[in-house]
Amino acid sequence: MAVTRLTAMGKGDETRTQVLIVGLDIASEVGLEGLTIGTLAARAGLSKSGLYAHFTSKEDLQCAVLDLAAERFADAVLRPAFAEPRGLPRLERLMELWMLWETDDLPGGCPFVAAASEYDDREGPVRDRVLLYLERMLEEIEKAVRIAAETGDFPADVDPRGYAFEAWGIILAFQQWARLLKKEDAARRAREAFAALNARASGA
Secondary structure (H helix, E strand, O other), X not given: OOOOOOOOOOHHHHHHHHHHHHHHHHHHHHOHXXXXXXXXXXXXXXXXXXXXXXXXXXXXXXXXXXXXXXXXXXXXXXXXXXXXXOOHXXXXXXXXXXXXXXHOOOOOOOHHHHHHHHOOOOOOHHXXXXXXXXXXXXXXXXXXXHHHHHHOOXXXXXXXXXXXXXXXXXXXXXXXXXXXXXXXXXXXXXXXXXXXXXXXXXXX
């Protein structure tokens, strides 16, 4: 997933990066709507005026936090998964790492899941950013499915979008089953659902 990297090149950039990390934690815990200049200033121990030197508005801050979240997702899920052998092993690793992302990588879980509900009926740059990254996530699943077809693990006529639709449903069910409902069998059921999906996709 290609996103803008936040590279610390000076004191101001270092401060911005550290502030965004705090902002990502807040967005994970309470959602993007709970992330404001005021809440971030209080958590980061900075003044509001100091934060306005880095972010021109609440929406600017929210978009920057989504950019950071996308980069973290790429580091935690996509890059290690796509380092696996081509085909089904790569897809299986992708789903395992995605499950960890939903429950373990951030204090309140994936910020994109909450943002998808918060902004599904709202127009504006934040919604556009959410749509961009969610679509890219789905495209990564489709890419892995197409590669699995190239290796022969799936038939040539496999439906990558259909697979992504079902995989996304499993991921969302797992996230709610594990985080909200606190079901101890969440991971087992998600793995069984992925195994069944892979079996259908392979024609088994």
